[in-house]
Amino acid sequence: MVKQHFDIVVIGAGPAGIECAKMLADNGKQVLLIDKNIGGSYCFAGSVVSNLLLHISYLYERSVNKASNFINVEYDKSPSFDFKKAKKYIDGVTSKLVKDFQDDLEESGVQIIRGTAVFEDANTFRVTDDKQSFLIGFSKAVIATGSNNMGANVPSTKKLLDSTNIFELTAAPKSVIVVGGGFIGTEFATFFRRIGSTVTIIEKTEKVLATIDRQVVKDYEDQMKKNGVEIVKGVSVERIEKVGNKTIVFLSNDTKLESEEVFLSIGRKPNMGRLSVDAAGIKLCEKGFPKLTKNLRTTNRNVYVVGDCTGINMFVNWAYMSADMVANDILERSKIISADYCPRILHLDPEIAAVGLSEDKAKEQGIECKVIRHTFKNFEKAIMSGTLKGFIKIIYDDSTKKILGCHAIGSGAADLVTTFSMMIQSKISLNKLEDFVFNHPTFSGVLADIAGKVK
Numbered sequence: 001m002v003k004q005h006f007d008i009v010v011i012g013a014g015p016a017g018i019e020c021a022k023m024l025a026d027n028g029k030q031v032l033l034i035d036k037n038i039g040g041s042y043c044f045a046g047s048v049v050s051n052l053l054l055h056i057s058y059l060y061e062r063s064v065n066k067a068s069n070f071i072n073v074e075y076d077k078s079p080s081f082d083f084k085k086a087k088k089y090i091d092g093v094t095s096k097l098v099k100d101f102q103d104d105l106e107e108s109g110v111q112i113i114r115g116t117a118v119f120e121d122a123n124t125f126r127v128t129d130d131k132q133s134f135l136i137g138f139s140k141a142v143i144a145t146g147s148n149n150m151g152a153n154v155p156s157t158k159k160l161l162d163s164t165n166i167f168e169l170t171a172a173p174k175s176v177i178v179v180g181g182g183f184i185g186t187e188f189a190t191f192f193r194r195i196g197s198t199v200t201i202i203e204k205t206e207k208v209l210a211t212i213d214r215q216v217v218k219d220y221e222d223q224m225k226k227n228g229v230e231i232v233k234g235v236s237v238e239r240i241e242k243v244g245n246k247t248i249v250f251l252s253n254d255t256k257l258e259s260e261e262v263f264l265s266i267g268r269k270p271n272m273g274r275l276s277v278d279a280a281g282i283k284l285c286e287k288g289f290p291k292l293t294k295n296l297r298t299t300n301r302n303v304y305v306v307g308d309c310t311g312i313n314m315f316v317n318w319a320y321m322s323a324d325m326v327a328n329d330i331l332e333r334s335k336i337i338s339a340d341y342c343p344r345i346l347h348l349d350p351e352i353a354a355v356g357l358s359e360d361k362a363k364e365q366g367i368e369c370k371v372i373r374h375t376f377k378n379f380e381k382a383i384m385s386g387t388l389k390g391f392i393k394i395i396y397d398d399s400t401k402k403i404l405g406c407h408a409i410g411s412g413a414a415d416l417v418t419t420f421s422m423m424i425q426s427k428i429s430l431n432k433l434e435d436f437v438f439n440h441p442t443f444s445g446v447l448a449d450i451a452g453k454v455k
């Protein structure tokens with residue numbers, strides 16, 4: 001028997017589920033949110049953990065290398081990275097974020113059940129909490145169950161590291177092999193290098209960071225090489241074995257490598273498998289992604305999907321954008337936002353950011369595009385900050401001057417890309433750049449120089 005019925009039931013309390021639940025409750029709907037914890041993998045194993053590790057490893061490296069010429073530092077013992085202290089610091093930040101989420105949900109009047117849900121039928125969930133299992137009915141449901149890593153694709157007799165178990169480490173490993181040169185792989189390679197590990201990235205394709213412009217990636221690879229990180233491309237990891245104290249990584253070219261630890265980051269897939277979606281008439285495609293309409297409705301018209309588990313994009317900005325789209329659709333206020341507008345940022349050495357198409361992708365799509373590549377070399381803010389390396393590349397339609405993409409590497413890359421992201425979304429063409437005034441001295445001041453290059 002159904003215990004209670006709600007207008008809307010949202011499954012999963014990461015940023016996508018929380019945003020959607022809040023918006024709907026703020027607009028008068030009776031909303032139930034179900035998850036074991038508030039905050040999602042976002043808080044406990046995703047963006048928050050990864051960006052905080054990058055931040056503190058940056059501070060660690062700078063202090064160990066006595067990075068400033070203006071500070072005298074003397075150590076009586078050689079410094080080491082302390083995982084326990086790092087975890088304590090990160091837990092502090094996470095608790096604050098979770099508390100803010102909880103307060104916001106309470107203020108909006110969203111009801112919460114701490115548990116997990118699976119579909120019982122097309123309008124009902126079976127919910128299991130600490131004590132019992134019961135049925136909850138819904139008029140509309142939103143799946144916001146996030147994603148998990150594809151670890152099972154690489155057989156291993158050794159427990160591999162990933163973003164969920166990183167704090168089981170007690171000290172920086174001497175050597176780490178990072179399997180997969182995507183977003184997570186390059187970020188954790190940066191983290192391990194900064195805390196003193198010898199790092200090798202193994203990437204099965206011929207290019208790391210598949211969606212980032214080729215020239216930006218080349219610059220990144222050159223920099224990583226200088227930093228002592230080896231990147232092996234065009235070979236995949238087939239299996240991993242623990243032999244005594246060693247870990248052996250077997251590669252597709254019949255060679256093997258050895259390291260103390262292995263970090264696995266070979267992609268993520270939507271958390272749909274354990275929801276019994278069949279019972280609700282929700283169809284998945286071959287890769288396990290839900291079949292969706294452009295307003296993110298599933299094959300069950302009363303059930304929507306938001307965030308990572310759409311399989312369309314796996315970024316925090318997409319979690320919020322997709323939640324906004326779905327909440328508006330449920331409120332009968334159509335709002336379709338293109339996922340192509342999501343800017344991306346990677347806090348690597350150096351920083352990388354991008355929005356829209358790369359030059360290769362634009363050409364693949366048969367677009368007659370032009371490219372402006374502008375280096376930071378003679379740029380005042382870069383000279384003042386001592387960060388002369390880096391460039392920005394703008395890809396635009398030759399006939400309309402419509403901006404197709406912007407990819408940048410170096411300090412300030414994210415802020416520069418944000419400007420172009422706003423121009424793309426507002427459909428402002430590149431030749432309008434000369435009408436804007438920029439602050440001085442800032443990294444975005446470089447845009448004034450770029451304006452002069454538009455032909």
Ligand SMILES: Cc1cc2nc3c(=O)[nH]c(=O)nc-3n(C[C@H](O)[C@H](O)[C@H](O)COP(=O)(O)OP(=O)(O)OC[C@H]3O[C@@H](n4cnc5c(N)ncnc54)[C@H](O)[C@@H]3O)c2cc1C
Pocket residue numbers: 011012013014015016017034035036037039040041042043045046047048050051115116117118144145146147163184271274275306307308309314315316317319345
């Ligand atoms: C290591 C790492 C670093 C990242 N760094 C960045 C970054 O720098 N920038 C960026 O934009 N993105 C980053 N991401 C991606 C970002 O974290 C995700 O895009 C974001 O968390 C997705 O939010 P979500 O709400 O869709 O899912 P999640 O945050 O994963 O939340 C999903 C929730 O659903 C719950 N759930 C699952 N199944 C059920 C069920 N049956 N019943 C009830 N609840 C359920 C889970 O417990 C979880 O709490 C990173 C991801 C990883 C793994």
Ligand SMILES: NC(=O)c1ccc[n+]([C@@H]2O[C@H](COP(=O)([O-])OP(=O)(O)OC[C@H]3O[C@@H](n4cnc5c(N)ncnc54)[C@H](O)[C@@H]3O)[C@@H](O)[C@H]2O)c1
Pocket residue numbers: 050154179180181182183184185187202203204205208209210235236237238265266267268313314315344345346347
């Ligand atoms: N800064 C950010 O915005 C950020 C940071 C981290 C994660 N994320 C999100 O999380 C998603 C998942 O990240 P990810 O790095 O796991 O996936 P990814 O798709 O970005 O990269 C996975 C890489 O692993 C490679 N690979 C797959 N199997 C392999 C094998 N057997 N051997 C060697 N290489 C192999 C793939 O070719 C690919 O390059 C990203 O796509 C992104 O959306 C975003």
